[in-house]
Amino acid sequence: MNRVDIERIRRDFPILAQKINGRTLAYLDNAATTQKPQSVINAVKEYNRRFNGNPHRGIHHLGVEATRLYEAARMKVKNFINADSAQEIIFTKNATEALNLIAYAYGMTFLEPGDEIVITISEHHSNLVCWQQVAKAKGGVLKYLYLNDDYTLDWEEVERKITDQTKIVSIAQMSNVLGTIYPVQEIAAYAHTKGAVVVVDAAQSAAHMPSDVQVLDADFFVFSGHKMLGPMGIGVLYGKKELLEMMPPFLFGGDMIEYVAEQSASFAELPYKFEAGTPNVEGAVGLAAAIDYLNQIGFKQIQAREFELTRYALSKLAELPYVKVFGPTHLVKRGPVISFAVDGCHPHDTASILDHYGVAVRAGHHCAHPLMQFLNVPATSRASFFFYNTKAEIDDLIDGIKQVRRWLGYGS
Numbered sequence: 001m002n003r004v005d006i007e008r009i010r011r012d013f014p015i016l017a018q019k020i021n022g023r024t025l026a027y028l029d030n031a032a033t034t035q036k037p038q039s040v041i042n043a044v045k046e047y048n049r050r051f052n053g054n055p056h057r058g059i060h061h062l063g064v065e066a067t068r069l070y071e072a073a074r075m076k077v078k079n080f081i082n083a084d085s086a087q088e089i090i091f092t093k094n095a096t097e098a099l100n101l102i103a104y105a106y107g108m109t110f111l112e113p114g115d116e117i118v119i120t121i122s123e124h125h126s127n128l129v130c131w132q133q134v135a136k137a138k139g140g141v142l143k144y145l146y147l148n149d150d151y152t153l154d155w156e157e158v159e160r161k162i163t164d165q166t167k168i169v170s171i172a173q174m175s176n177v178l179g180t181i182y183p184v185q186e187i188a189a190y191a192h193t194k195g196a197v198v199v200v201d202a203a204q205s206a207a208h209m210p211s212d213v214q215v216l217d218a219d220f221f222v223f224s225g226h227k228m229l230g231p232m233g234i235g236v237l238y239g240k241k242e243l244l245e246m247m248p249p250f251l252f253g254g255d256m257i258e259y260v261a262e263q264s265a266s267f268a269e270l271p272y273k274f275e276a277g278t279p280n281v282e283g284a285v286g287l288a289a290a291i292d293y294l295n296q297i298g299f300k301q302i303q304a305r306e307f308e309l310t311r312y313a314l315s316k317l318a319e320l321p322y323v324k325v326f327g328p329t330h331l332v333k334r335g336p337v338i339s340f341a342v343d344g345c346h347p348h349d350t351a352s353i354l355d356h357y358g359v360a361v362r363a364g365h366h367c368a369h370p371l372m373q374f375l376n377v378p379a380t381s382r383a384s385f386f387f388y389n390t391k392a393e394i395d396d397l398i399d400g401i402k403q404v405r406r407w408l409g410y411g412s
């Protein structure tokens with residue numbers, strides 16, 4: 001991607017041209033949420049201007065149009081992750097709801113006392129607290145895969161922890177704190193030899209690498225629209241059809257039934273069994289437009305650009321002796337998320353001083369308390385990039401960190 005390309009791309013994202021505190025915004029909080037291109041904004045606007053109706057209900061024109069657009073979005077998601085069938089694509093509110101759906105409808109139904117659930121120590125609370133609940137309710141055991149000193153996963157740890165007792169393995173493909181990319185395909189293959197089902201939390205990875213649920217052989221695969229250029233309030237649960245068919249519904253109500261009598265009900269076929277109530281059609285339409293945008297740029301370009309940005313940022317941060325990076329420094333095993341500490345500066349101070357300079361980073365525990373305990377830090381600052389970021393923005397981050405040190409009374 002040359003300079004002209006990136007300038008053209010940035011023009012697609014009106015929010016990026018804003019001034020914050022008199023300075024051009026450097027938006028480096030893409031792991032929290034990404035910004036929307038004009039095409040996504042337009043698709044949602046157009047849906048509301050011309051097509052809004054309640055899908056699967058009315059037989060009038062707008063109801064039919066809403067149904068058509070909603071189902072077209074499902075088909076687009078199916079192709080995006082190479083699912084076998086659109087019946088395996090369930091729209092949820094976000095990745096969190098999708099993980100809860102699996103925990104309740106699969107975990108609470110099929111786990112038995114003594115069964116084990118395996119996750120990594122770096123999981124986001126969304127992929128952690130729900131498994132604690134399942135383990136508690138069902139008398140199961142929640143086990144953690146711990147990390148090497150270079151923040152990667154040791155294969156021996158995988159073989160030690162995933163055993164014949166393991167029923168569920170649930171792992172983020174990319175850590176939202178460390179940026180580590182875990183070998184989920186290899187883990188899934190190993191877990192399957194032990195008879196476990198494998199959940200892949202792709203909340204961080206879906207926007208940054210191609211997804212193929214059949215190659216991964218994931219049993220479940222979840223992500224959120226808002227972390228991949230789409231709207232908030234729309235997420236995706238993919239599940240293998242035979243598993244989804246075994247599972248009871250998660251929510252009950254309209255649209256998810258086949259027939260209801262006074263004392264009993266039968267349920268709709270997939271995917272509607274898991275989509276009770278009026279869905280977020282404008283969210284699905286926006287997500288479809290986001291997928292079009294990502295495909296149009298292509299993951300080859302996205303990955304090449306993010307690799308370059310991450311390499312540049314890591315090399316610039318390495319020049320600052322008072323900065324410690326938490327995450328792999330070898331690029332092949334990591335995505336564009338860099339957590340760091342500035343010696344002598346609380347992460348919240350770091351983030352608010354950076355904000356003063358127009359640089360948006362996140363500070364805190366990043367919804368990963370057990371990881372913070374493992375790292376032995378209360379919190380970190382985190383810069384996370386997307387293909388629309390520039391090296392100039394990383395320079396702003398580096399200059400900002402130097403200012404943080406000055407503000408807090410350090411010479412350099």
Ligand code: 7TS
Nearest residue numbers: 031032094095096124126172176203224
């Ligand atoms: N899984 C991972 C790996 C995540 O990073 C997040 C959100 C979630 C699940 C939950 O996604 P949601 O859309 O349901 O909220 N991560 C972050 C973050 O790092 N900063 O803000 C949200």
